[in-house]
Amino acid sequence: MKASHAFAVELPDWCRTLADELPDRLPDATDRMRLAIDLSRRNVSAGTGGPFGAVVSSIADGRLIAIGVNRVEPETCSSAHAEIVALSLAQATLSTWNLADAAGAPMELATSCEPCAMCLGAIPWSGVQRVVCGATKRDAEITGFDEGERPGDWIGVLNRRGIDVQTEILQADAAEVLAEYRRTGARIYNP
């Protein structure tokens, strides 16, 4: 058989430029959510993926470990959601598959939108110990995105694994990016 032996997911160039300009730390959790939402907005305006952004950081001091944006269409990879991208880049940066074991742990994942069923399943495997969400599942779904079948008590699922969850942080700002995406008629890649 002929087969690909590797796949890669890369951040777009503007993310690299942005990362270079970012401070090493964002000690205020709201600023980290603001960054996640900014990533979601810029990803749309640059045409480099869907309207989703995420940030991995150290909870104790806000040290920024990785940023991620949705790369499903540009990388032709259906699992390249912002959360998976940010978590994988954080793990690559820190050379561990388990962020709970990394220097600077415990770690936080801030995501511009509540995780879909896949990303929810990925969170416990990643080793993050806090998840902070902007827009809600409903905000995503009225935009036309499919969040999949999450357990009804998805927050409890994470809490029972020692993962703290905060929802609707800067929700209106995050939802506005999704609403704007819909207004401009951008294609919903996974309706």
Place this chain on the structure above:
Amino acid sequence: MKASHAFAVELPDWCRTLADELPDRLPDATDRMRLAIDLSRRNVSAGTGGPFGAVVSSIADGRLIAIGVNRVEPETCSSAHAEIVALSLAQATLSTWNLADAAGAPMELATSCEPCAMCLGAIPWSGVQRVVCGATKRDAEITGFDEGERPGDWIGVLNRRGIDVQTEILQADAAEVLAEYRRTGARIYNP
């Protein structure tokens, strides 16, 4: 901030050699499961990841599109489960994030073990239209692996999205790889 801009997941060298030796098609679905189980076994004996393998193929004629093995530890990437690796490589091979749109669709994912919560969530996004499983969630869990919180009716979740599911295909063979992994005292990377 300093950050990684890309992550990559590669198959180990023995997979490349094996792929070169494989035929273009395996028309019998049982042979495709046998291959998935063989991948899980070889991945352990080669020391290149956890005891899980997966195969993406065309349902109509058994054309092999991609093979995958668990690469969590070697690639320090907690989402590099065999299913995600095989699906991502299939999408890379066919240059589409949606395998339902690819030449040769509908596509099948054969996996040596029932999908965990993350991989279950990933399956509808991938565009495959059939999932064939070897070992069960219970086989994985008695080995020490954590499958996460899947919806109780996980098969119905996929069926309602038009995805056919077959379980316990060559289950004893698939479970034996997991049991052997446990007997040899191999480390459970995500207990």
